[in-house]
Amino acid sequence: MKISYFWTSGTIITGWGSLGRIADEVKNLGATRILLVTDPVLLKTGLVDKVREALAPAGLETGLFSEVEPEPRLEVVAKCLQAVKDGGYDLLVAVGGGSSMDVAKASAVLVTNSGTIDDYIGVNLIPRPGLPVVAVPTTAGTGSEVTPIAILSDENEQLKKGVVSPYLLPRVAIVDPELTVTMPPHITAATGMDALTHAVEAYISVNATTITDSLALTAIKIISRYLRTAVANGEDREARENMAMASLLAGIAFANAGVGAVHALAYPLGAQFHVPHGVANAVLLPYVMESNLLGALPRFKEMALAMGERVEELSDRAAADKFIEAIKQLSTDVKIPLHLRELGVNAEAIPGMAEGAIKVTRLLANNPRKLTVDDIREIYERAF
Numbered sequence: 001m002k003i004s005y006f007w008t009s010g011t012i013i014t015g016w017g018s019l020g021r022i023a024d025e026v027k028n029l030g031a032t033r034i035l036l037v038t039d040p041v042l043l044k045t046g047l048v049d050k051v052r053e054a055l056a057p058a059g060l061e062t063g064l065f066s067e068v069e070p071e072p073r074l075e076v077v078a079k080c081l082q083a084v085k086d087g088g089y090d091l092l093v094a095v096g097g098g099s100s101m102d103v104a105k106a107s108a109v110l111v112t113n114s115g116t117i118d119d120y121i122g123v124n125l126i127p128r129p130g131l132p133v134v135a136v137p138t139t140a141g142t143g144s145e146v147t148p149i150a151i152l153s154d155e156n157e158q159l160k161k162g163v164v165s166p167y168l169l170p171r172v173a174i175v176d177p178e179l180t181v182t183m184p185p186h187i188t189a190a191t192g193m194d195a196l197t198h199a200v201e202a203y204i205s206v207n208a209t210t211i212t213d214s215l216a217l218t219a220i221k222i223i224s225r226y227l228r229t230a231v232a233n234g235e236d237r238e239a240r241e242n243m244a245m246a247s248l249l250a251g252i253a254f255a256n257a258g259v260g261a262v263h264a265l266a267y268p269l270g271a272q273f274h275v276p277h278g279v280a281n282a283v284l285l286p287y288v289m290e291s292n293l294l295g296a297l298p299r300f301k302e303m304a305l306a307m308g309e310r311v312e313e314l315s316d317r318a319a320a321d322k323f324i325e326a327i328k329q330l331s332t333d334v335k336i337p338l339h340l341r342e343l344g345v346n347a348e349a350i351p352g353m354a355e356g357a358i359k360v361t362r363l364l365a366n367n368p369r370k371l372t373v374d375d376i377r378e379i380y381e382r383a384f
Helices: 020-027 046-056 074-087 098-110 185-204 208-233 237-257 259-271 277-295 297-306 316-331 347-357 373-383
Strands: 012-014 034-036 061-065 093-098 134-139 151-156 159-164 170-177
Touching: 012 237, 020 046, 020 061, 020 093, 020 151, 020 170, 034 046, 034 074, 034 098, 046 061, 061 074, 074 098, 074 151, 093 098, 098 151, 098 373, 134 237, 134 297, 151 259, 159 259, 159 373, 185 208, 185 237, 185 259, 185 277, 185 297, 185 316, 208 237, 208 316, 259 277, 259 347, 259 373, 277 297, 277 316, 277 373, 297 316, 347 373
Parallel strands: 012 170, 034 061, 034 093, 093 134, 134 170
Antiparallel strands: 151 159
């Protein structure tokens, strides 16, 4: 057994109504001034006000930064950092999906570390801990509340880039499924497929461990059972609770085992065509798995079983095909497109996207099958 590390957030609070514990948590962290970090769309839903109300018993001054955007640019972090400094805040509460959490995490470490976030693109380059972050996800998919990762878009290079450091881990993650009830069906579908991608890629990662395997397979099983219901009836409490838990488990799994080629190939789609991250992952997932199956064939049968496929009597190879078919069927059922052309991607962009994806070496190193730029181009072409 090789040496491995296991990272996750300092405290994880789950359960319906768990947002009610946030005032105690920020007081325990010694906060005096809190900055809420969110996006303008979520601000209009009333969920941010709900978080403010839950924070009220702490009796602390609370400010607001609501300029987070989807697939946030590096410049958004700079704006948030300036808001933190101008207001003298000493704790950030991220409310929203992965974008809000990633901006808050990146901004928090820049308060105590010199330079800009560009200086820390890569792995373990941040020298000192930042301000504490409390993450409050309002979607069930990104898992950013339990990862040491922040993903940001570089418009100049038309590529998404990652900052990885244990100092990015939130001090507290509050996963309250009640906050996901108002998620519209298309976001429920996209974030749910994002969580499935996290679990699948963690399970077949070359860095998978016994711990991450257990988390990933459980997440696959839960998502396969409950995502359709959550999309069809957002008020189904059992479905929302299970999807929130599955997203959390998948997040912890990939925070430690890593993700692979699906995410690497999705980065150019987000940066160049502004395809939502979960949708990009969902569309690419079956096609990347077709390439990956020979690199981890027995694991594909285990994932097929976790998805509820009757493959006990099948060969590993035949079971792998069933698994890929099951992914496509799940995407179809929750109305996720199956092809890149349905997302506004043009065929002429494929060679450039392949050149961009091959540069994402941090993720491709986790993949069970080593890919060349030609392999990546062929995957894009099959997905087109």
